[in-house]
Amino acid sequence: MLAYIIKRLALAVPVFLGVSIIVFVLMVSTPGDPVLVRIGLDPNVSPEKVESARRELGLDQPIHIQYIKFLEKLLQGDLGYNIRTGRPVVLDIMETLPNTMTLAVTSLLLAITIGIPAGIISAKKQYSKVDDFVSVGSLLAASMPNFWLALVLILVFSYWLKLLPISGYGTPLHLILPTIALGGALAGTITRFTRSNLLEIIRQDFIRTAKAKGLKDRVVIFKHALKNAYIPIITVIGLQFGTLLAGAFFVEVVFAYPGIGRLAVQAILQKNYPVIQGVILVVSISFVLINLLIDIIYAYIDPRVRYE
Amino acid sequence: MFDTSENTMWNSKKEEAEEISVNELRTMLLTLRRSRTATFGFIYVITIIAIAILSPVISPFDPYVQNLSKRLEPPSFPHVLGLDEFGRDVFSRLINGATISLLVGLEVVLLALLIGVVVGTVSGYYGGKVDMIFMRIADVFLAFPSLVLAIGIMAVVGPSIFNVVLSLAVVTWPHYARVIRSQTITLKKMDFITAAIAMGASKKRILITHIIPNTVPPVIVLATLGMGSAILAEAGLSFLGLGVTPPTPSWGSMIASGRDYILQAPHVVIAPGLMITITVLAFNLLGDGLRDALDPRLRG
Numbered sequence: 001m002l003a004y005i006i007k008r009l010a011l012a013v014p015v016f017l018g019v020s021i022i023v024f025v026l027m028v029s030t031p032g033d034p035v036l037v038r039i040g041l042d043p044n045v046s047p048e049k050v051e052s053a054r055r056e057l058g059l060d061q062p063i064h065i066q067y068i069k070f071l072e073k074l075l076q077g078d079l080g081y082n083i084r085t086g087r088p089v090v091l092d093i094m095e096t097l098p099n100t101m102t103l104a105v106t107s108l109l110l111a112i113t114i115g116i117p118a119g120i121i122s123a124k125k126q127y128s129k130v131d132d133f134v135s136v137g138s139l140l141a142a143s144m145p146n147f148w149l150a151l152v153l154i155l156v157f158s159y160w161l162k163l164l165p166i167s168g169y170g171t172p173l174h175l176i177l178p179t180i181a182l183g184g185a186l187a188g189t190i191t192r193f194t195r196s197n198l199l200e201i202i203r204q205d206f207i208r209t210a211k212a213k214g215l216k217d218r219v220v221i222f223k224h225a226l227k228n229a230y231i232p233i234i235t236v237i238g239l240q241f242g243t244l245l246a247g248a249f250f251v252e253v254v255f256a257y258p259g260i261g262r263l264a265v266q267a268i269l270q271k272n273y274p275v276i277q278g279v280i281l282v283v284s285i286s287f288v289l290i291n292l293l294i295d296i297i298y299a300y301i302d303p304r305v306r307y308e
Numbered sequence: 309m310f311d312t313s314e315n316t317m318w319n320s321k322k323e324e325a326e327e328i329s330v331n332e333l334r335t336m337l338l339t340l341r342r343s344r345t346a347t348f349g350f351i352y353v354i355t356i357i358a359i360a361i362l363s364p365v366i367s368p369f370d371p372y373v374q375n376l377s378k379r380l381e382p383p384s385f386p387h388v389l390g391l392d393e394f395g396r397d398v399f400s401r402l403i404n405g406a407t408i409s410l411l412v413g414l415e416v417v418l419l420a421l422l423i424g425v426v427v428g429t430v431s432g433y434y435g436g437k438v439d440m441i442f443m444r445i446a447d448v449f450l451a452f453p454s455l456v457l458a459i460g461i462m463a464v465v466g467p468s469i470f471n472v473v474l475s476l477a478v479v480t481w482p483h484y485a486r487v488i489r490s491q492t493i494t495l496k497k498m499d500f501i502t503a504a505i506a507m508g509a510s511k512k513r514i515l516i517t518h519i520i521p522n523t524v525p526p527v528i529v530l531a532t533l534g535m536g537s538a539i540l541a542e543a544g545l546s547f548l549g550l551g552v553t554p555p556t557p558s559w560g561s562m563i564a565s566g567r568d569y570i571l572q573a574p575h576v577v578i579a580p581g582l583m584i585t586i587t588v589l590a591f592n593l594l595g596d597g598l599r600d601a602l603d604p605r606l607r608g
Contacts, residue, residue, distance in 0.1 A: 018448030022457075030464050136345065139596075143588035145540060147547050148563055148581035151570055159571050242453030249459060250544060254567075265548055268463045280460040284452045 004299050004306045012292050019288065020074060023281050024067050030273045079281065080274035089278035092263060097282065099169060100252070100259035104244050106175055107183030108237070114187040116233070119194025120221065126199060134191060141188030147250040150181035154254070167256040174257075182251045186240055193236045197229045231298050238294035242287045336525065339601035346597020352590035360406040369397035371404040371557045380573035390575040392566060398579050401557040405580065408558045409587065412472055413538040417531050419477035424484025429515055429523070431485065432492030443489070446482035454479040455541055462550040472551045476541050480534065487530055491523045529599045536591035543584050559584045 054060050058069050073080075079089040115138075122134040157177060158166040165174050201207065202225055210220045249261035256262070260279055267275035299305045340346045359366065368386065375395035383390040389398040431442040449457070461475035495501060496519070504514050545551030546560030554561055559580040566576030 014444060015447055015451050018444070019451050022448065022452070023460075026460055026464050031466070139592055140585065140589055143536065143540070143592055144585045145543050145547070145560070145563075145581060147544065148577070148584065151563070151567060151577055152581065155570055155574055155577075243455070246453040246455035246459075249456070250547065253548070264459070268459070268548070268550065273463075276460060276463050280452075280456055283456050287453050288451050 001299065001306060005296055008292060008295055008299075012288060015288055016285070019281070019284050020071055021067070023277055023284075024070050026280070027070070027273065027277050028063070028066070074281070079278035082275055083272045084270060089274050092275060093260060093278055093282050096258055096260045096263045099257065100245070100248050100261060103175065103178055103182060103248060103252070103257065103259060104241070106179040107186060107244060108241070110179050110183035111186035111190050112237070114183075115190025116194050118187075118191040120198060120226070122191065122195045123198035123202065124217075124221065135195070138188040138191035138195075141184045142192070143188075144185065145250075146181050146185055146247045147254050149184055150177070150251050150254040153177045153181055167254075169255075169257050174255075178251050178255045178257055181254070182244060182247050185247070186244060189240055189243075190233065190237065194229065194233055197232050198225055201225045201228050231302055234294055234298055238291045241290050245283050245287060333525065333528075336528075336598060336601040340594075340597050343597045343600065345593045346600075349590045349593030349595075349597060352586070353594055356406055356587060356590070357410060359403055360410045363403045363407050367400040367403045369400040371396060371401040372555055373397075380569055380576065382573065383575055389579045390573065392562070392576050393569050393573075398562075398576060401562060402559070402579060402583050405557040405559045405562065405583070406587075408469070408552055408556065409539050409542060409584075410535075412469060412476075412542045412552075413535045415473045416476040416480065416538040416542075417534045419473060420481040420534065421484055421527065421531060423477070423481040424488055425520065425523070425527075427481070427485040428488025429492050429519055432489040433496060433511070433515055433519060439489075442485070446485050449479065449482045452479070455544060458541065458545065459548070459550060462545055467545075467550050467553050469552055469556075472542055472545055475545075476538055480538070484527070484530060484534075487526060488523050491526055492519055495519050495522055525602050529595055529602060532591055532595035532598055536588040536595065539584065539591070540588050 051060075058066055061069070077090055079093070081087065082089055082092055118134050118138065122131045122138075125131050154166055154177065157164045164177055165171075168174055198221075207220060207224055210224045215224075245261075248259055249265060251257070252259040252262040253265050260283065264276055264279040267273075267279070340350060373396065375391065377395065378391050379393055379395040381387065381391040381395070383398075387397050387399065389402065392398050392401065427442050427446070431439040457479045458475045461478060462471060465471045465475065501514060501518060504518055509518075542551055542558070543560030543563070546558045547564045549561075549564065552558035552561055554565060562580040563577055566573070566580070570577045
């Protein structure tokens with residue numbers, strides 16, 4: 001098990017490096033001269049001053065040295081400074097990331113509690129009316145833009161029914177609508193995946209054996225079929241976590257929810273590039289880490305993975 | 309003499325290969341008809357393509373003409389879906405928005421496919437170091453939540469239709485490359501490829517005349533589902549102001565600009581959202597149907 005974890009971690013290193021290279025390339029190709037951003041747009045500034053600012057920012061170095069410096073800073077947790085406030089970007093992210101993670105976790109829980117049972121019912125009653133309803137409903141949920149669902153939810157539950165707050169955060173009530181908007185599509189995806197996976201497993205020999213020896217339907221589904229469906233379902237949830245993080249960018253904007261997505265979108269409107277890059281880096285690294293964690297979890301659940 | 313005989317042999321081989329994939333496509337369409345949902349998807353997709361192409365002719369009003377005295381007017385005749393915050397006809401803007409959405413979707417899918425086919429077949433067929441390098445690059449792109457990377461690229465390059473296509477293709481090609489690579493590896497081991505090698509066909513020839521045509525059916529499924537996600541992604545980028553910019557009608561930017569008027573005039577937001585949802589749904593239903601049609605186990 002330990003050997004597997006070490007191997008898996010080693011494999012993640014080149015991916016991390018690759019991610020840092022792409023973010024670095026995005027950073028050096030941002031429009032506008034970073035020197036002018038630093039010293040301001042003063043036309044009377046002396047060439048010496050421009051030169052010294054350039055040196056200060058490390059821009060006189062060749063590009064690969066700049067990258068190594070960037071990586072060194074990154075490993076020390078230095079993501080640069082917010083152009084507007086002068087605060088370290090890391091602080092901005094540390095303030096907003098927990099809010100986004102809270103929203104992501106509640107959405108994930110909602111999606112799982114709806115998706116897995118709906119998928120099981122749909123698979124058990126394949127080709128029935130219930131199956132049709134669940135199939136179309138889940139695909140509809142997955143086809144809907146989350147920012148639009150968010151707006152419709154606000155219209156209905158906040159403006160018309162006046163049941164829930166329009167925006168903001170702080171109480172559990174504030175989380176309900178954003179959770180539905182963000183988790184809805186994922187619930188659809190998990191339903192569809194659970195259904196198709198179970199249908200495949202149900203056709204296998206060991207299920208027929210279980211049925212033939214007289215086990216009840218419920219035992220066959222929960223003890224035999226579902227146990228085998230968990231691993232692919234967990235994998236999909238891991239991959240979908242990226243969609244969830246991306247979705248947070250939209251849902252947080254609509255609900256004015258103070259998460260990392262709204263931070264990034266505001267930074268884009270202000271052309272606050274260090275913040276944008278910091279957020280992209282942190283979001284991608286969290287995504288890689290979550291999938292790493294899932295790989296390790298299912299090596300723990302399924303011994304076959306370890307021996308591969 | 310020898311040359312010509314070999315040529316005819318090649319030609320007949322080629323025709324045979326083409327026939328196989330044409331037959332495969334025909335079976336796919338026939339099987340598709342059996343599913344009600346896939347048929348709905350197919351009919352809707354054909355209709356919306358026709359609407360997008362004919363939009364300049366069938367659009368009842370000019371999507372750009374403003375009538376500020378009638379702004380946010382609710383649906384009524386002749387403005388069946390009402391007017392937006394500038395007094396423009398929502399229905400006409402939806403129809404013209406279809407052109408933008410479908411065109412962006414199509415261009416994204418084609419560009420991503422082009423990269424995916426080249427990388428996937430070369431990687432799968434040659435294997436070794438080339439494969440290793442290509443797949444590690446693909447891994448890095450897949451390490452980003454794709455829409456987040458697209459947002460990052462758009463923030464740097466600035467909003468425009470061309471940039472939307474470019475950024476979405478950049479973040480989606482690895483998905484195509486992966487599938488085409490594994491398809492290529494499966495094909496590579498099949499007898500007709502061994503036969504082609506035995507007959508002295510060059511690697512390039514085998515790739516172009518034998519491998520690539522045989523990846524077409526699964527690629528059609530991917531491309532159909534890809535259209536749905538590309539349309540959804542374009543709407544998202546435009547909603548954030550990073551995609552298609554006003555006054556060009558785009559479903560995503562219509563929702564963004566109508567957002568502030570949702571209470572007074574819900575139709576301004578609801579109509580384009582429904583349009584996105586139904587269009588994406590139709591592409592997904594069609595894609596699912598095509599996938600089932602391709603799976604011989606499900607043909608029955």
